[in-house]
Amino acid sequence: MIEYGNFEYYVAPGYVKVYGVEWCEFCKKTKDSLDKLGVSYTFLDVDKDIISKQHFKEIGGSAYPLILTSNFLIKGYNENVINEKFSKENQSKKR
Numbered sequence: 839m840i841e842y843g844n845f846e847y848y849v850a851p852g853y854v855k856v857y858g859v860e861w862c863e864f865c866k867k868t869k870d871s872l873d874k875l876g877v878s879y880t881f882l883d884v885d886k887d888i889i890s891k892q893h894f895k896e897i898g899g900s901a902y903p904l905i906l907t908s909n910f911l912i913k914g915y916n917e918n919v920i921n922e923k924f925s926k927e928n929q930s931k932k933r
Contacts, residue, residue, distance in 0.1 A: 839912070839913045839914060840910055840911070840912055840913075840919060840923070841898070841910065841911050841913070842909060842910045843909070843910070843911075844908070844909065845897065845906055845907065845908055845909065845910075845911060846908045848893050848896075848897060848906060849906050849907060849908050850908060851908040851909075852908070853878075853879075853880070853907070853908070854872070854877055854878065854879035854880070854905065854906070854907055854924075855879065855880050855881075855882055855905070855906045855907075856868060856869065856872070856879050856880070856881045856882065856903050856904070856905050856906075857882050857884055857890060857893070857894045857899055857902070857903060857904040857906065858881065858882070858883065858884070858902040858903040858904070859883055859884060859885045859902055860883055860885070862902045862903065864902060864903055864914065864915035865881075865902050865903040865915075867915050867917070868903045868905065868915050868920065869881060871917055871920045871921070872905075872920065872924065875920070875921070875924045875925055877924045879905075882894075884899075884902075897911060898911075898913075899913070900913070901913065901914055902914075903915060905920070910923070
């Protein structure tokens with residue numbers, strides 16, 4: 839699920855954060871998908887970082903993973919949505 843909004847309080851424009859936990863298979867798949875697309879991101883393990891856990895809850899996180907940019911978030915793992923939002927080909931079409 840994609841939500842659009844202004845999330846600049848949590849992540850600067852041009853940056854990507856992935857909230858999750860190390861034991862989550864869908865988090866691993868999300869990281870693999872982003873890696874294949876060449877997307878630079880920061881992985882935040884909410885089990886190990888209390889501030890990340892607080893931010894995760896504040897932005898409506900209820901399941902892992904949660905991908906956050908300054909203007910949208912993706913809840914859960916969906917390879918098609920990740921490809922649509924982060925592929926370089928799609929990014930160049932929007933400019």
